[in-house]
Amino acid sequence: MSETEALREAVIPELPNYYRGKVRENYDLPDGRRIIIASDRLSAFDRAIACIPYKGQVLTQTARFWFENTADICPNHVLEYPDPNVVVGQRLEILPVEIVVRGYLAGTTGTSVLTMYKQGQREIYGIRFPDGLRDNEALPEAIITPTSKAFDGGHDEPLSPQEIVGGGLLSQEQWDTVSAHALALFARGQAMARERGLILADTKYEFGTDGEGRILLADEIHTPDSSRYWFAQSYPERFAKGEKPESFDKDFVRNWVAARCDPYNEPIPEIPDELIAQTSQVYIRAFETITGTAFAPPPAGEPPLERIRRNLARYF
Known part of the structure; x- marks a missing residue:
């Protein structure tokens, strides 16, 4: 599959209440179900810069693996998978706090504990760091570093549990529930990743409430896009040398673009097919390593959107 055959758009006029995200297309059915289609778009620099063949399927099927392997810990929104790129779930009221769990002092964003720690902060997210x-x-134990969920293009802001409950973002009972779920999910993720020769260094979770107020896990879980995975075998030596841990390097395209233009203000140059193919192979390798199963691409010959339309026809 080439980039031109990848799933760039998933606009299906017969489905109601369309909402387009950076990567996923969403449709809300009248009965309270939501159809979520993972496109192959690669989002960076606040826009879609390329399409990576099979990326949407990898993310959907990796999340499926983890949803199925953690359902005993926390209920989730999944109802069915009518297509490799599609999940149908319960529509939830997403809680306004994004839950990030970290097992290591890592990260590059302004809300990462490493960034704040290197700036000299020692009281971070309500936690005291030595x-x-x-x-x-x-870290001595996994920690939760929650942020306010940025809607409509806003920026995430670090929060402490006191600010979350005191500010009315979540009730004490809701906070207790999501934090317990998040730590248990992360512990399961780390244990299963370890069996595959991986370190799950950190991840993010989104939770929502259904019509009865129950808290369910939403969105995705432990995918290569929502989580930081390192290779366990090389970690000790690299850490001893002060080197960056070895990981699934999905940033070929991002780095190539950033080296050639100001990607926030200038047009994106045409990206070589070789880089697109390399990135696609990294996503497939990540799926196979994380899940321990072989990646099964759909049969060739049918464009992805035609296949998805066929598989979703009963929802029209």
Whole structure:
């Protein structure tokens, strides 16, 4: 499959209440179900910069693997999978707090504990950090670093549990529930990743409430896009040398673009097919390593959108 055959759009006029996200297309059915179609768009620099063949299927099927392997810990929104790129779930009221769980002092964004720690902060997310920690060092125990969920293009802001409950974002009972679920999900994820030779360093979760107020896990779980995975075998030596841990390097395209233009203000140059293919192979490798199963691309010959339309016809 080439980029031109990848799933760039998934606009299906017969389905109601269309909403387009950066990567996913969403349709809300009148009966309270939501159809979520994962496109192959690669989002970076606040826009879609390329299409990576099979990316949408990898994300959907990786999340499926984890939803099925964690349903005993926390209920989730999944109802069925009518297509490799599609999940049908319960429509939820998404809670306004994004739950990030971290097992290591890592990250590059302004809300990462490593960034704040290197700026000299020691009281972060309501947690006291000791002096002397090194980049990518294992924390004594997994911690939750919640942020306000940015809607409509806003920026995430760090929050403490006191601010979450005191500010009325979540009730104490809701906070207790999502934090317990998040730590248990992360512990399961780390244990299963370890069996595959991986370190699950950190991840993010989204939770929502159904019509009865029950808290369910939504969106995705432990995918290569929502989580930081490192290779366990090379981690000790790289950490000892102060080197960046080895990971699934999905940033071929992002790095190539950033080296050639100001991607926030200038047109994106035409991206070589070789880089697109490399990135696609990284996503497939990530799926196979994380899940321990072989990737099964759909039969060739039918464009992805035609296949998805056929598989979703009963919802029209």
